[in-house]
Amino acid sequence: xxEDLILVGLGPHAxxxxxPLIEDAVVGGRTSGFHVVxxxxxxxxxxxxxxxxxxxxxxxxxxxxxxxxGIWYSGHGEDVLTAVAGLGTKVIVSTEPKxxxxxxxxxxxxxxxxxxxxxxxxxxxxNGLPAPNRLVAAVAELKEICNRTGGRCVVMxxxxxNAVYELIGRYARHTSRNLGTPVTYIxxxxxxxxxxTEEEILSREDHPYRYGYGMLCHSGYHYVDILSSLLGHNExxxxxxxxxxxxxxxxxxxxxxxxxxxxxxxxxxxAPVAGLFPRPQFWGETDLVSAGAARRRGSRDTVCLFRLDxxxxxxxLRNWRQLPTNVYNKNGRYASETIRLNIGPFxxxxxxxxxxxxxxxxxxxxxxxxxxxxxxxxxxxxxxxxFRERSYPARDTLVxxxxxxxxxxxxxxxxxxxxxxxxxxxxxxxxxxxFARFLxxxxxxxxxxxxxxxxxxxxx
Ligand SMILES: NC(=O)c1ccc[n+]([C@@H]2O[C@H](COP(=O)([O-])OP(=O)(O)OC[C@H]3O[C@@H](n4cnc5c(N)ncnc54)[C@H](O)[C@@H]3O)[C@@H](O)[C@H]2O)c1
Numbered sequence: 001x002x003e004d005l006i007l008v009g010l011g012p013h014a015x016x017x018x019x020p021l022i023e024d025a026v027v028g029g030r031t032s033g034f035h036v037v038x039x040x041x042x043x044x045x046x047x048x049x050x051x052x053x054x055x056x057x058x059x060x061x062x063x064x065x066x067x068x069x070g071i072w073y074s075g076h077g078e079d080v081l082t083a084v085a086g087l088g089t090k091v092i093v094s095t096e097p098k099x100x101x102x103x104x105x106x107x108x109x110x111x112x113x114x115x116x117x118x119x120x121x122x123x124x125x126x127n128g129l130p131a132p133n134r135l136v137a138a139v140a141e142l143k144e145i146c147n148r149t150g151g152r153c154v155v156m157x158x159x160x161x162n163a164v165y166e167l168i169g170r171y172a173r174h175t176s177r178n179l180g181t182p183v184t185y186i187x188x189x190x191x192x193x194x195x196x197t198e199e200e201i202l203s204r205e206d207h208p209y210r211y212g213y214g215m216l217c218h219s220g221y222h223y224v225d226i227l228s229s230l231l232g233h234n235e236x237x238x239x240x241x242x243x244x245x246x247x248x249x250x251x252x253x254x255x256x257x258x259x260x261x262x263x264x265x266x267x268x269x270x271a272p273v274a275g276l277f278p279r280p281q282f283w284g285e286t287d288l289v290s291a292g293a294a295r296r297r298g299s300r301d302t303v304c305l306f307r308l309d310x311x312x313x314x315x316x317l318r319n320w321r322q323l324p325t326n327v328y329n330k331n332g333r334y335a336s337e338t339i340r341l342n343i344g345p346f347x348x349x350x351x352x353x354x355x356x357x358x359x360x361x362x363x364x365x366x367x368x369x370x371x372x373x374x375x376x377x378x379x380x381x382x383x384x385x386x387f388r389e390r391s392y393p394a395r396d397t398l399v400x401x402x403x404x405x406x407x408x409x410x411x412x413x414x415x416x417x418x419x420x421x422x423x424x425x426x427x428x429x430x431x432x433x434x435f436a437r438f439l440x441x442x443x444x445x446x447x448x449x450x451x452x453x454x455x456x457x458x459x460x
Contacts, residue, residue, distance in 0.1 A: 003088035004058065005034040006081065008103050009095030010046055013117065018092055021412045023055040030416055033058040035084050037077065041065035059084060070128055073102025081106050090115070090416065096208075097122035097217055104142055108151035115415050117156050118221035119435060120428060122213070129212040129282060132439035139432045143425060153425040154415045159222050160229075160423050161407030164351050164371045164392070165339075171349050171375075172341050173233045182234045185342040186306040188223050191314035193334030194286070197264050198256045200323060202276040209252040210277065214284030216438055220310045221431075223337075224438060227308055228431040230341070231294050234304050241294040241303055243434065247441035248290070251283035255313050267321035285442045286312040308438075317357055317365050334367070348376040 005022060007014060025031040038046050040062040050056055061084060063076040073095075081091065081103075091107040093100050093116040101121040107114050121138045125131035146153055159165050172183050192215070201209050208214050216224075235241050250258075287310065294304040318332025336354040352374075355367035371392040379386035411423055421427075 002030060002032045003090060004032045004086065006037060006084055006089060006091045006107075007034055007057075008037040008077070008091060008093050009099070010036055010038050010042070010049065011094065011096070014092070014094040015049065017408060018094060018412075019053075021409060022092075023053075025416060026055055031090075036060045037080050037084075038062055039065040039067075070124075072096070072098035072124065077103055078106035078109075081110060081112070085110055085112055093117065098124055098211070101138055101142075104153065105145065108142060108145040108153060109149060111149035111151045113152045113154075113415070113418075113420075115154050115156060115412070118225075119217045120155055120221075120425070120432065122217060124211075130217075130439060130443055132436045132443055135436040135439065136433055139425065139429070146425065152420050154411070154420045155423050155425060155428050156408065156411060157222060157225055157423045157428070158404035158407035158411055159226060161410045162404060164353060164373070165226060167373065168339060168341065168349060168351050169229060169233070172230060172343070173237075175347050176233065176343050177237050179343060179346050181344040181346060182238050182303045183230060183341050184304055184344050185340070186227060186230050186304060187338070187340040188227055188307065189309045189339075190219065190223055190311065190337045191335060192219065192310070192312040193314050193316040193332070193336070194312040195259075195316040195318045195332060196252065196255070196286075197267075197321070198252075199272055199276065201252055202279065203272065209284035209286070210280045212280070212282040212284050212443060213439070214252065214286055215288060215310050215312050216285065216435070216442055218312075219335075220288070220438070221435060223308060223310060224435045225428070225431045226339070227306060228434045231304065231306070231434075232430055234294060238296075238303055240297040242297045243292055243294050243437065245290060245292040245437050245441060247288055247438060249285040249442045250287040250313065252286050253283045255286045258313065264321070268319055269321040272322050288438075288442055290438065290441075332365070346378050346382060350374045 005025070007018060007022065010019075022031070022034050026033060034057050036046065036057045036059070038060065042065075043062055046060060050060075061080040063080060064074065066072075066074055077099075085091070085107075090113045091103070093103045093107070093114055095103065097117070097119055100116055101123060104114055104116060104121065121135065121142070123131045123134040123138050125134075142153060145151065176183050196209075204210075208217060231241060231243070289309045289311075290307065292306050292308075293302050294306070295302050315334055316332045317334045320332075323331060334355065334357070336352070338350065338352045340348065340350040342348045350373070352372045353369065354372070355369050357365040357367050359365060373390050373392070375385075375388045377384065377386055377388075414420065414422065
């Protein structure tokens with residue numbers, strides 16, 4: 001008999017990404033069945049979701065919703081895991097990030113294997129805001145628990161399995177080692193193309209912007225992970241590095257101010273009818289730009305300069321006012337990303353990943369994903385070609401999961417099969433330290449609370 005799975009948190013991400021993977025594993029006999037743990041407040045929604053699905057959970061357990069009291073995880077979570085888990089049970093933690101740490105502590109403490117979503121953990125301070133200074137220690141604590149109990153923790157980082165990023169990383173590692181020259185510049189740009197209206201942000205209890213975080217804890221973690229792994233290549237080849245970092249951000253309130261009320265009124269359809277929460281004191285970031293230097297430890301020698309720009313405020317395909325019922329990746333998100341590496345005056349590689357829209361079902365655009373890779377070389381010096389480029393059109397559409405679907409599936413299958421090397425928690429140590437630096441930078445600048453953005457005018 002195969003072990004069973006527990007899915008903690010059945011939000012939009014778990015519904016779109018984990019449920020199909022779990023159903024395949026059940027049908028294929030790789031797991032005997034699955035259990036769900038959710039908040040009591042989500043009971044009707046969860047019941048309705050499973051009513052129409054052929055593959056049903058063995059059990060659904062509900063824990064009290066204490067979020068209004070600022071409690072993201074309570075001991076009820078551990079009680080449920082203890083009651084439901086058997087020998088070899090595996091746990092997927094896909095709650096909102098503020099509850100990850102509590103569930104991981106409990107599940108790993110029981111010696112269970114866990115798969116957790118980014119940003120791994122998000123410790124919150126008593127002021128109700130993220131506490132970046134506690135992040136590294138929290139992850140170290142989880143690693144200690146793993147060592148003590150034998151539990152394993154794997155992080156869902158599908159870009160680690162993405163062919164384009166694998167190719168870029170391989171090229172950087174080999175070329176830089178062969179030339180004896182570090183990757184001297186890393187440039188990463190992610191344009192996410194997301195347009196949230198003020199009424200949406202203020203109508204969702206758990207909207208991260210209302211808790212002082214945003215883009216960095218969305219897809220931002222993945223790009224910090226890519227940056228960290230490229231800096232890691234330099235460290236492996238050229239010795240230990242210290243990072244200097246300069247970060248600037250714009251918040252959800254800034255985005256609302258930048259756009260103004262007129263375009264929102266021009267969106268098709270009527271305004272959503274929903275109760276609005278009072279505006280928070282601090283807004284999470286929608287956008288950040290950063291620049292940094294990796295210097296040889298203990299000296300001012302610069303080994304590598306880098307930029308990381310994460311921009312939700314970029315062209316979106318949204319022209320409707322009401323959120324679609326199944327909002328996941330269907331609210332006009334129109335992402336594209338570029339990564340460029342220079343290896344001194346010798347070689348450079350750039351990958352552009354972009355999505356081409358075409359009209360899909362339900363009037364919402366579907367997106368087909370393409371990758372374009374360009375290589376520049378100092379041919380006179382190195383021999384062979386000075387310029388090469390290649391396009392990789394993707395067969396699948398974003399809605400059918402092509403975006404990172406293949407990588408996610410491979411990571412999930414590896415985890416389920418007990419193979420964890422590529423994204424084990426230990427391998428995220430450098431990423432977490434760098435991520436904590438970024439998070440500290442975006443959560444310390446709180447100037448906007450005193451300004452009077454358009455978003456302030458939304459009635460409480
Ligand atoms: N890897 C990726 O590319 C990727 C993409 C999107 C989201 N995510 C991550 O996936 C996770 C879930 O994302 P989402 O958009 O579905 O979030 P969400 O907040 O919309 O949904 C989370 C679900 O967890 C439930 N929940 C919250 N606290 C709980 C608790 N204490 N006990 C049990 N259930 C609880 C909520 O009721 C909700 O249904 C987040 O960590 C997010 O960062 C990862």
